[in-house]
Amino acid sequence: MTAYIKFTALSGAHNEDPLCYLLEVDEAKILLDCGWTDKFDPEDLKQLKRIAKQVDAVLLSHADIEHIGAYPYALGHLGLNCAAYATFPIHDMGQICMYDAYQSRADVEDFSTFTLDHVDAAFDKMVTLRYSQPFSLSGKCKGITITAYAAGHTVGGTIWKVKKDTDEVVYAVDYNHKKDRHLNGTVLMTTEALGRPSVLITDAYNAKNEQPLRKTRDAALVETIMAALNAEANVLIPVDSSTRVLELAYLLEQHWAFQRLQFPLVFLAHQSYRTMSLAKTMLEWMGDGVAQAFTQRREAPFDFKFLRTLYRIKDLEKIKGPKIVLASLSSLDTGWSHHMFREWAAVEKNIVILPERGIPGSMTRTLYSAWNSRADPQAVDGIRPAVNVELDIELNAKQKIPLEGEELSEFLAREQQRREQEAEALAKQRALMEDEESDLDEDEVEVAEVANILASVYDIYVKDQMRTGGFFKQSQSYRMFPVHESRKRVDDYGEQIDPSVYMKGEYQFAMQQAAEEAEEPQAMDVDKIRPEEDLIPSKYITNDIELKIRCKVIYIDFEGRSDGRSIKNILPQVAPRKLILVRGSEEATQELAEYCLSTESMTSEVYTPHIGECINVSAATNIWQVKLTDSLVSSLNMAEMADYELAYVSGIIRFPNGEDDTTATPMDVHEDMESSTAPIPSQPAAQVPILDIVPIQLQKQHRPILVGDVKLSEFRRLLQNEGFSTEFVSGVLVVNAAAGSDSGSVVVRRAAAGKLSLEGKMGDVYYRVRKLLYGQHAIL
Incomplete structure (x- = not known):
């Protein structure tokens, strides 16, 4: 059966806003990503609010705010009530990302757009999958199978294939075909499962950009940092809290370890320790380089010896001298990166290294635009130099300060008064209940006691078999002690065990004493992922300030996305029957669409929908x-x-x-x-x-019918595995070509209409090659 497929862009179309799209397959409505900005403005979610209650499933592709930021809010406020599907790293790192985002906002304002309870509830409803694991949906999505494939870009990053009957929809955004230090490239071009889909949904974000070689970018980053530190300057790199920061941290740790540098290297985020702790458990999701370091050299990746993970600004203030700080969040609009930027921006020798361009309207995008307009266009090996940026920006500075003096006394008095009123109200309620019970007859008293037991915090109601009542009376119950079983904590390896439960008293005392004598209790409790609420009486203040920016700025591409030239080479290999282009500037979207339409091997059905526009991409028949x-x-x-x-x-x-x-x-x-x-x-x-x-x-x-499509390059590998010698000559595959003779040679060429033709002398080689070629098809 051919499905009825419709697509609607809710956010991220003809612009560089966060990603959120609605895919309709027959009656099923599937939400592709649920992104937001770290401003968390509900006005940005008008399109999502309109359809949130109708969504049957959510597919999440990366663990950053631009892909999952609106998911907890939509679940708690917009009526989204369905399961979300993601890989294990997206679940774990995504939860850390949202915790860090919440704490960053709660540190400077009375933030109530969503709470930690919303984050917990959202990620509890998430179903985790592994790569290449087909999963059949139920309900209105019955008959639909989803499969996750590696996208690169982030750990656990996903390309989704949505399949129903003969239709396959591939959702591939923010993928990277190149290897990072900690990740392998995407499988988009290397797996047959993603080839020739009915519909391909991809982005045009990098369609106009050209990316220098990784070796060049790594060298430029290290040289820029060392030049600043040697000049007694501070270096700030705004990063996300759980995804691309792993690449930068891994690179800098290796350089610090190789050079034995003494300059402080710091990762400052509310969830920094948990991010690195979880990264140690995700080695199977990372690249060959990480696996090789672990298996062959017995190195423990992400067990850093030079990178310090801090989560409090007062800990950073104790570190003297020039330092490099990787601080969240990447937009520079909030979080520790915003705090550090306000402190360091006015010093000319300090430098801000931008690993990504940032979303439009953010401080990161403002600095990128200023650097892009001032930097020398004559790049050395594709890297343009740093420039001094001079900007004066009006800011609405928010700050959280503890209460002192009279304000603290008034707050404590109000709290005491509130507690007394609650206790008085509770006492009046109990007295009223006792008066009502005294007016009841004996039978009613017994019924009221049972009802009171069932409504109380006691665990269970059990009849007392040793006591009997009157002729028409039921046996009276006795109360049970309430039992509370703590929730078992489970990780990827099973139930987590607390060793202190099995230790004797003297060992427990020794461990407690050692913990109390620790100089700096910096490490968080990684088992307790949810951050603790701040109970210190505080208030929020807002001041209008003028931020003077005089520091140096440089952009070095560590976004981890395929660039424009690579995208134009990848799309013809995937060869979709229909193509939908989303997220990207107006110019980038138009350029990529024109390229696809002008390429003979590409489909002529290329769509570039606008926000709110619904397009029908069902098959023609x-x-x-x-x-x-x-x-x-x-x-x-x-x-x-x-x-x-x-x-x-x-x-x-x-x-x-x-x-x-x-x-x-x-x-x-x-x-x-x-x-x-x-x-x-x-x-x-x-x-x-x-x-x-x-x-x-x-x-x-x-007449027999051959069904299937075989690529000559894949058929060549098959022949080589069977012991044949092969070579390509002018696009023709020649098998067993003997030097100076055509004896035993067989030629395989692609004829018109994509068919393969086999030419050669009849003999053992010819028949063996023909048998292998037939074996790649279904003969009906």
């Missing part, structure tokens, strides 16, 4: 659904092809409900499992009739 009898199915000779089983059957199709079948004509049917396919005029899938098929002897035999 649907197919009949045919019922076959058990006897017919058992007689078919099935041939396997990818995820399908195919067979050939001849018959006459007729309508089953007594409808006129005088127009029924013999036709060939290609059988796909228990349904056969034949084109009909375009119509919604819900209106496709279900037909019966009656087998007849139209013809004793038919």
